[in-house]
Amino acid sequence: MLKLTKKADYGLIALKHLSLKAPEGSASAKEIAEAYRIPLPLLAKVLQKLARNGFLRSEHGTNGGYKLARDPRQINALEVIRSIDGPIILTSCFTDHGEPCDQTDHCNVREPLRKIHEGIQDLLASITIADMSEDNPDSRLYMIPTHSPARPTQGFRGEL
């Protein structure tokens, strides 16, 4: 249904939270979980995964927690989502690496879907954790495509 998982959501929230404390600021899983009303054990898993994948550095023990391992301006949403949820698969025809599906020969939408797939990825890759500020004045994160903007059917927005 083309939606993000909550885990990915939580991951982005946590990274954004940590970026506000950066550099060198840290926060525990508990602190973040309480701040955003996220179930602690679930968030912990997400943070552990982010740590394993090099986005965070963890510190055990009392006063431990997580801190960013990289510059928030160089962590983009695509990486984070992939790190947590695995590769993005728009349709089973192809993965991130463009592997063919079993019936490539008789499929008439493969190529256009691949373009959409890449478009979404480019979009996600263009947004960094640092960009994720409510008050970011540079709010045009994307460009409206330049050609053939099919006019939406009238009356559709109301029911869907």
Add this chain to the structure above:
Amino acid sequence: MLKLTKKADYGLIALKHLSLKAPEGSASAKEIAEAYRIPLPLLAKVLQKLARNGFLRSEHGTNGGYKLARDPRQINALEVIRSIDGPIILTSCFTDHGEPCDQTDHCNVREPLRKIHEGIQDLLASITIADMSEDNPDSRLYMIPTHSPARPTQGFRGEL
């Protein structure tokens, strides 16, 4: 996991198939199902939904089938997907209509995610059934965003 449902996939395939026969050409569900190895009863459901929503016109009986009810140049992917799967929900924070989630006050990624959400929708809305040709020379269906293209971390594509 940010993927399209198979139903939406099937719907796009079917519409594309019919657009190749347009105008006035028709095809039965059986014909389409066999051409693309899609389970017939499932495809039938999808086609019925598309007919109910005004994309197709159906004809009963022998030599019956479906034909496009609208110009394929004015049917975009977003409409089709919404018609089949319901509204696109990137995250539960908001639907197509921007309804607020229950804990809007303490969420630091709402706004950027909304932008991504709209970006994806604009992308989908910009592609019509008619655009969906393998050999379409106008292959730049989207524009790379103009600012802060965070460089992807090296070595990531290999494992994800």
Add this chain to the structure above:
DNA sequence: CTGAAATAGGACTCCTAAGGTCGTATATCG
């Protein structure tokens, strides 16, 4: 040195929705 607080991580449950099937009704043509 003991206990509290933190991360690490495997195993498990619950539940929704995607994906698909079945059966039946209805319309149309030969």
Add this chain to the structure above:
DNA sequence: CGATATACGACCTTAGGAGTCCTATTTCAG
């Protein structure tokens, strides 16, 4: 009348998302 269509509701199965539980292990504070 029967073959071939669409129409549609009810049902089944399964994968994966969402979350819990339990048990290490590390670190600091008293």
